[in-house]
Amino acid sequence: MKLNSAFLGLLALVVSAVAAAQQPIVIKFSHVVANDTPKGKASDFFAKKAAELTKGKVKVEVYANSTLYKDKEEMEALQLGAVQMLAPSLAKFGPLGVKEFEVFDLPFIFDNYTDLHKITQGPVGRQLLAKLEPKGIKGLAYWDNGFKSFSANKPLKAPEDFKGQKMRIQSSKVLESQMRSVGAIPQVMAFSEVYQALQTGVVDGTENPHSNLYSQKMHEVQKHMTLTEHGYLGYAVITNKKFWDGLPADVRGQLEQAMKESTDYANKIAKEENDQALEKVKASGKTQVYAPTPAERMAIKKAMAKVHKEMESRIGKEVIEAVYKETGSDPSKL
Numbered sequence: 376m377k378l379n380s381a382f383l384g385l386l387a388l389v390v391s392a393v394a395a396a397q398q399p400i401v402i403k404f405s406h407v408v409a410n411d412t413p414k415g416k417a418s419d420f421f422a423k424k425a426a427e428l429t430k431g432k433v434k435v436e437v438y439a440n441s442t443l444y445k446d447k448e449e450m451e452a453l454q455l456g457a458v459q460m461l462a463p464s465l466a467k468f469g470p471l472g473v474k475e476f477e478v479f480d481l482p483f484i485f486d487n488y489t490d491l492h493k494i495t496q497g498p499v500g501r502q503l504l505a506k507l508e509p510k511g512i513k514g515l516a517y518w519d520n521g522f523k524s525f526s527a528n529k530p531l532k533a534p535e536d537f538k539g540q541k542m543r544i545q546s547s548k549v550l551e552s553q554m555r556s557v558g559a560i561p562q563v564m565a566f567s568e569v570y571q572a573l574q575t576g577v578v579d580g581t582e583n584p585h586s587n588l589y590s591q592k593m594h595e596v597q598k599h600m601t602l603t604e605h606g607y608l609g610y611a612v613i614t615n616k617k618f619w620d621g622l623p624a625d626v627r628g629q630l631e632q633a634m635k636e637s638t639d640y641a642n643k644i645a646k647e648e649n650d651q652a653l654e655k656v657k658a659s660g661k662t663q664v665y666a667p668t669p670a671e672r673m674a675i676k677k678a679m680a681k682v683h684k685e686m687e688s689r690i691g692k693e694v695i696e697a698v699y700k701e702t703g704s705d706p707s708k709l
């Protein structure tokens with residue numbers, strides 16, 4: 376039998392349509408930290424759960440350690456649809472125009488994870504995520520990292536010790552103000568560049584949760600670290616809204632479930648990961664780790680308290696007050 380060319384053409388179309396239907400939906404998930412960190416582990420966990428719950432219909436490709444994009448580019452890539460998911464730190468939403476997220480950067484605003492979760496797992500957190508939608512971004516969850524320590528090549532025990540120190544910060548005006556409040560010179564820099572900047576003396580010091588410091592080997596190029604726990608660093612897991620809304624409803628539901636389980640996992644391991652990283656920093660013997668006395672910590676807290684008022688017009692008074700109300704503490708009144 377002789378097959379005519381119209382039939383062969385139709386057959387080819389059907390074959391390619393079937394193949395396309397069997398292709399998994401790919402989610403590129405880009406981030407800037409090492410795999411062995413709370414965010415690295417949680418994004419790998421999400422990739423596994425997403426494959427499991429969608430029965431292979433979704434394939435999440437995780438690109439860790441800035442291998443695909445650095446801080447600033449990844450936000451642009453998400454909006455352009457070049458990647459589908461990110462988990463930037465809450466300190467990195469200012470340049471996008473969503474300044475309210477910088478409330479999380481206010482020094483000493485959270486005393487512990489319990490107070491923090493009143494925001495990230497409550498109505499204030501939900502309202503903040505909703506502010507991303509006009510930017511074409513959907514906020515899916517908050518993932519914890521932890522509380523930050525200062526590091527430098529000199530001991531930072533009192534506010535005066537910070538004077539003139541060039542300190543790397545994330546792209547947050549609140550962090551800029553925090554550093555200036557103690558006379559330090561803030562310098563915004565992408566996370567992927569920090570190790571080298573510390574090594575070559577472009578900056579003198581920085582601030583990090585311990586898992587970030589250790590996994591980037593910053594302790595090898597910082598002689599001193601102070602366990603101030605002066606501020607929080609955590610993440611908003613975000614996706615391109617158009618992409619998310621365009622997913623088949625059943626797949627979106629399965630991904631929501633995968634995200635819920637990954638969030639529980641992320642928030643369960645974060646403290647432990649940071650505690651373990653601190654032990655490893657101590658064991659390395661490369662950095663002198665100093666635990667400030669309550670009076671020393673209070674002196675730093677007092678020096679930085681003015682940042683809360685100073686940043687009121689940027690963040691929004693109502694956002695800051697909503698946080699104070701939930702946590703029951705107002706560190707601006709010291």
Ligand code: LMR
Pocket residue numbers: 407408463464520545565566587608
């Ligand atoms: C930083 O730039 O220091 C952090 O935001 C990195 C991260 O994603 O934890």
